[in-house]
Amino acid sequence: MTHTLPAIPGTVLFDGQQARKGYALNKMCYSFNAARCREEFVRDEDAYCARFGLNAEQREAIRARNVLQLIAAGGNVYYLAKFAGILGLDVQDLGAQQTGMSKDEFKAMLLAYAH
Template sequence: MTDDKNKTWGTIKFDGPMATKGYALNKMCYSFNNAEAREEFKQDEAAYCDKFGLTPEQKEAVINRDILAMEREGGSIYYLAKFAGLLGLNVQDVGGLQTGRTTEEFQAYLDSQGRGKNNG
């Protein structure tokens, strides 16, 4: 079979094989819908990762808040967003972390593509 993955630059296509790879990580992040689960994670991050059977690579990415590594290990942005929320990060913070920018730089990048508001 041909592998056309990642044919769009800087984009990890969250498809079936990635969903298989990332299942434990995504299940953990899905649990963060629940406030008690968020607290339990904060109390002992490593233990919480182990409870969901994360791989060593996934666990390391979580502990390091390495969003791109989490995505490469099969993380879906929908559930990773809940992890980011738990850390107090918004989508611009997360955008900055992934693109090597500060949040302000990331916002300026967004603005540079804009229209309406001050953008005419």
């Protein structure tokens, strides 16, 4: 029996197809757990992306620092957080970008939901 998830407008579901699509991107982001890899990326971003075989869509999203493009290109937010860390961003920055809010607006929304 196959279960179909309902479409959520504006949301890219990370499923098997997205996982395959984003394998190289997520593998590269996972490498950022190592400080030497983060340093290598900062030294020569294009060469580092090429080493992992990122496609044109993924490389453009990396250059643009666009989380929504990275997710559409197969990125998983948990791996993308490693990339964001290089840029001095945290998961709240990613959430703000995804929702089109400022970080302060995003944090206020989270606090409102918590209460």
